[in-house]
Amino acid sequence: MLRFALTLLLFTLAFGVLSSSPVFSDLILAKVDRRIDLTSQIVRITTSLKVENAGSNPISEILLSFPENQAKHLAYLTATLNEGKGKGKASSGAGLPTEVVIPKDVPDSLTFYSLSLPKGLGKGESLLLDVLAVFTHALEPFPEKISQADIQLLLFQDTAHFLSPYKVMVQSLAVKLPEARVESYTKLEGTKLSGSELKYGPFHNIPPFSYLPIIIHFENNQPFAVAEELVREIEISHWGNVQVTEHYNLFHGGAKSKGEFSRLDYQARPYVRGASAFRRLVARLPPRAHSVYYRDEIGNISTSSLWGDSKKTELEIEPRYPLFGGWRTAFTIGYGLPLRDFLFESDGKRFLNFSFGSPINELVIDTLIVKVVLPEGSKDISASVPFPVKQWQETKFSHLDLVGRPVVVLEKNNVVPEHNEHFQVYYKFNSLSMLREPLMLIFGFFFLFVACIVYMHADLSISKSSASYLAKVQWEEVQATVQQIHNIISHCLTAHDKLEASLRDLSRTGDVQACKATRKSVDSLLKGVSKDLKPLVTFLQSSPQAAHILPKVEELIAKERDLQERLMAKHTTVVDCYEKKLGGREIENRIASNQQKITSLRQEVDDLMDFIDEI
Amino acid sequence: MAPKAITSPVPDSLYPTLSVLTLAIGLVLTASFFIYEATTSRKTRSLAQELTTGAVASVFLGFGSLFLLIACGVYV
Numbered sequence: 183m184l185r186f187a188l189t190l191l192l193f194t195l196a197f198g199v200l201s202s203s204p205v206f207s208d209l210i211l212a213k214v215d216r217r218i219d220l221t222s223q224i225v226r227i228t229t230s231l232k233v234e235n236a237g238s239n240p241i242s243e244i245l246l247s248f249p250e251n252q253a254k255h256l257a258y259l260t261a262t263l264n265e266g267k268g269k270g271k272a273s274s275g276a277g278l279p280t281e282v283v284i285p286k287d288v289p290d291s292l293t294f295y296s297l298s299l300p301k302g303l304g305k306g307e308s309l310l311l312d313v314l315a316v317f318t319h320a321l322e323p324f325p326e327k328i329s330q331a332d333i334q335l336l337l338f339q340d341t342a343h344f345l346s347p348y349k350v351m352v353q354s355l356a357v358k359l360p361e362a363r364v365e366s367y368t369k370l371e372g373t374k375l376s377g378s379e380l381k382y383g384p385f386h387n388i389p390p391f392s393y394l395p396i397i398i399h400f401e402n403n404q405p406f407a408v409a410e411e412l413v414r415e416i417e418i419s420h421w422g423n424v425q426v427t428e429h430y431n432l433f434h435g436g437a438k439s440k441g442e443f444s445r446l447d448y449q450a451r452p453y454v455r456g457a458s459a460f461r462r463l464v465a466r467l468p469p470r471a472h473s474v475y476y477r478d479e480i481g482n483i484s485t486s487s488l489w490g491d492s493k494k495t496e497l498e499i500e501p502r503y504p505l506f507g508g509w510r511t512a513f514t515i516g517y518g519l520p521l522r523d524f525l526f527e528s529d530g531k532r533f534l535n536f537s538f539g540s541p542i543n544e545l546v547i548d549t550l551i552v553k554v555v556l557p558e559g560s561k562d563i564s565a566s567v568p569f570p571v572k573q574w575q576e577t578k579f580s581h582l583d584l585v586g587r588p589v590v591v592l593e594k595n596n597v598v599p600e601h602n603e604h605f606q607v608y609y610k611f612n613s614l615s616m617l618r619e620p621l622m623l624i625f626g627f628f629f630l631f632v633a634c635i636v637y638m639h640a641d642l643s644i645s646k647s648s649a650s651y652l653a654k655v656q657w658e659e660v661q662a663t664v665q666q667i668h669n670i671i672s673h674c675l676t677a678h679d680k681l682e683a684s685l686r687d688l689s690r691t692g693d694v695q696a697c698k699a700t701r702k703s704v705d706s707l708l709k710g711v712s713k714d715l716k717p718l719v720t721f722l723q724s725s726p727q728a729a730h731i732l733p734k735v736e737e738l739i740a741k742e743r744d745l746q747e748r749l750m751a752k753h754t755t756v757v758d759c760y761e762k763k764l765g766g767r768e769i770e771n772r773i774a775s776n777q778q779k780i781t782s783l784r785q786e787v788d789d790l791m792d793f794i795d796e797i
Numbered sequence: 798m799a800p801k802a803i804t805s806p807v808p809d810s811l812y813p814t815l816s817v818l819t820l821a822i823g824l825v826l827t828a829s830f831f832i833y834e835a836t837t838s839r840k841t842r843s844l845a846q847e848l849t850t851g852a853v854a855s856v857f858l859g860f861g862s863l864f865l866l867i868a869c870g871v872y873v
Contacts, residue, residue, distance in 0.1 A: 525803045
């Protein structure tokens, strides 16, 4: 690493002496302030540039350069225009579009990024830029292996001069270190270490492509949680839920642990024996997350806690063992979210608006795979992600699926928490397709009913002439006949009830004509009944199977006829009495004996009907 | 046009109540279907009534089991 830095330095100094490319000499960086944040495992370099156009043509793009070995650790790069005057005003607006370019006449081992300005920088104008570059795995543990009692020391290499294709007038560098020991750092002139902040510079009139290597060797005990692979599955159900399942494969990315692990030492004095290990991870889930679970291959892990408010739900998980350098763990986190927070509709298309990265704080992910599972029947699927990813589509078979659900898979390498922006997945879905699922269940149940009907209707007997089969057929016929008789008798009984009701109406309204009309209709009905009953009774008399119920049926018919006659007699008497305008007491006397018989007969008829019903 | 949030057709809190109701009605209809099968003889049975009772019962049972699945957290 040091040799590389030295060769690069010599090369760039030689390059700077030999040629000065006309393209690059147009812009001058009047003031550059760099702040390197080394407080966590992710290195964040914030650069504020004041760019001046010293040439005669308007400039529409600015180049940023990184040495190749630093560029391969670059995870996130964003540049914004700083509209405000002076420090303290945050830069607003979206980032400028950046892309990798390979300009001519440049040293080989540099990677260039080009920022496109929305409106060009005219002659003599200047503007302020804020560039944030995030690097992963940029801190090298040195020594590479430590024992439980050693402290974790890391090496960070960078350049004190801002490496740029343009000339820099004034620049300064401030490095923020964690609140711990600084083992050593490169001392240039004017370097100051105050507390945990290391200041280099200010440097004046530095030529382009100037590289002055510095090395800082310091202690950092922040959790070095690195996920080797993270698979996030986001399943949408239009019945009201978004289910997120995340499979983590974590390891500790710092200095590897060697020697024994003493649990006793670790528990007794965790800050002395095992300061670099981490025990807990905190995840920020969206608000209104429910049904949160945390498990691994063995089963549920109960060392976790969850609390939420209206802005977020915080999940703190503690793996089954503390993670020392090089140790690995794998687990799964799952949670459900309400649909209305994430699924929207506009212009006939539905889209899911969801966050891309992992909810765990300060987690570096080497490979992130996001799978969005859309409901069956989704068409015209497209995804829009604010940074470049690899996408393809798959199919997943889940509950009540016929052809499978379409899955949009997005893959990205080297993901940092800055990537936790929202992405959208657009698709078209016909609301009627939601009915497919209950229809499947309905057909399933209906199939059972049809099977039952078929079974009852099917005649599965092998021999159609055996004695038992014939006996069964005859018995069914008898049953049918008895049921028909039963139905007819119940019709008669309802007719009797109508007669009684008409008598009650008569006593209430005094309308004799209506009463007489009712009696006539009931009379004709009952005459028809007796005609219907005749063939049924003859059939019963002829069949041998009906021997034991025939007497009961005949008794029932006889009793019913008796009841009928008595009721008609009573009805006639009452109507006559009314026509003659006799008093209530008279009527009661005349029908008293009849009435008694009627009630007892009715009771017997009802008993017989119940008996017949039960055979 | 501002995006409109999509919600489920039935409010989430109603799913358990709906599932109990529809399953109860469906089971009552299933019971009446089986009682009809058991008490009528071959001659007096009517295929139309059997099929209608079965169809209506299966509709209620289908929706009831769907709401039951959703209320238990299996968002199908």
